[in-house]
Amino acid sequence: MLVASVLSLKGGVGKTTVTLGLASAARQRGISTVVVDLDPQSNATTTLEPQGFEATIADVLGNPTVAVMALAIRPSAWGESVRVLAGSEAAERHNNPDPSRTRLNRLRIGVGRIYPAPDLVLIDCPPSLGQLTRNGLVASDRAILVTEPALYAVTGVQRALEAVHDERVRSNPGLRPLGVVVNRARTRSVEQEYRYTELKDLFGPLVLSPNLPDRSAIQQAQGAGIPIHDWPTAGAREVAAVFDTLLDRLLRSASRAT
Template sequence: MQVVSISSLKGGVGKTSVTTGLASAALAAGIPTLVVDLDPHADASTALGVRPGEHLDIGRMLKAPRRARLADNVVPSGWVERANGKAPGGQSAATLDVAVGSAYTGIYDRPDLGRRDLRRLSAVLAGAEKYELVLIDCPPSLNGLTRMAWSASDKVILVAEPGLFSVAGTERTLRAIQLFRGEFAPNLSPAGIIANRVRSGSAEHTFRLAEMQSMFGELLLAPHIPEQANWQQIQGAAHSIHHWPGESARNAAALFDSLLANLLAAEGRQPAGAVRDHGRR
């Protein structure tokens, strides 16, 4: 089982879109996957078509992690029925479950969590043996919830737009991972950086992508994800990108297939060289 945190210091870069895109690729590939919606806004849960109902949300599982009974409280994604319906003979082993998000997790999003609190999610995920992949959608901060996710993870994927502030935030987050790794999680490694919402006709984006390649080397994953005009519509309809009609969606699905393969093959990537100044031209 691989546990991967999807993180960003800066909000609005499409972190949840990347999480659900990777989940869609995993579902299409038949990889048993769990998405943990650790963001108090719970946008990933909405996009995955789930509601907690009678089940405990992830915030309440974190409150009593050793009694959480993860297997009894995860909810199948609303995407699974569509995936199974497209399988030959109507049969599929597709598994995409969700530990549903809620505002309740916000009580842990503090900068002063101790070691015991940082281990809460690890204790919950002790019941996740049936999954090959666990994706954790983190809030856009470096407070308690993100650090709790990193404590439970093998790898961290960073999401960044090719813009000045996002690139600078990515550099700071990489440094935070190294510090956190030294103190709390020696086996944690950065799996890479996904450049998201890339506009091919933008001179600024072209410049920043080149800057990111120079700064981060092989940590900058390929392919990059272009800006998707209908992404909010897809998420609002609680569909996977692999089951949305149209050439644009098919192209985006293929990109996430490639990124997932790259992620699963990643082994502790490190920046290629020194980080240079972020100043504008």
Template structure:
């Protein structure tokens, strides 16, 4: 199972929306997908229609070894897409993990017990660079970085890149950036165009060709408990995420694509 972390320490960049819709697009093409909600806000769980009553076990229980991965997983409305939901208990996990053995490898060890059940795992990280995100980066083979087309985007990205370098040096030498996805793109805004140009100049080919536009359907879908690809698969946002998933698959190792 290949594992991809969806990470950016800045909030409001479309990270959870990206995780949900890329996971849905991958499942629609036949991949068996596991989405791990590692954000205490639990937005990915809510966005996939998994209510509090269905979260008897969560990613918190998984990290603290109070349940197995098989017990934590719940099915979603999307065929071939399973979820490890999040609860507010995760908000205290940062403090609790400090006292635990292998505190940076808890998620990696938990996911190691699922050979063959899923082809790919996406981890929706919280908007911070704390122990939860570090656990995701240690567990991941690569990272998908949503980047909002705004003035402070590059400044935040530099902090993330420094953290990735530290994770490589200490815990996960193989960690790579699979790609940077430009989100909330508005062609009518000159600043958006300038930021996109600056990011591509700075990072080159690591930036995906596909850009995710500002689209009201992407914002409406979570309130209905379904991904935008199901809520309105013909809207510009859904079409962009389908294209992004196709591009992402093309960047995976041949052995993973064959799965």
């Protein structure tokens, strides 16, 4: 089982989009996946529409027993191979600025108790680096950072990388940053080109390629609750190919580590 968190300091840069895109790519290949919705906004849960869950991430962060995990995880509308650990607004109460080590370990314990164990766990983090995201990092083997090529991108990525590094040193020596996904890339934007070069100069090979282009298919597929690999437009195919490459990279990084 490989566990990856998708995070950013800023909101609205594409964490949920990357989580759903990777889940779609994994589904296409028959890789069993659990999407953990750590964000109190619960956007991933809204798109994936798990039915009949009787507990949520808030209960898991309170008491991650085998029974609670079983009640919180359900198959998504995408089928049995993509399950969801449902998000909840109530998760906000677990977002204390200075949590204890015990609290930070709860998702890690819960993820180890998913039955049956999936091949891949994707954790969609909220737009902050507080306790919820730290719970995700403590539970993860890999961290995927997301940014737009815009003003303050460098600082945002730097802060997120520091959070990954801190959690690695404090409690999770197996955690590695996979890299930075640059989202909503538009060709022929001079400003974006400048910001992209800035990111490349500072973070070098950690900046993943290809970029994720800005395509309306992403919003359309998400709104319809359909995996991007099943959305029948050229834009969707282009985006799906980027997620295939990203999934390859994620799986390769795991096989190198073992």
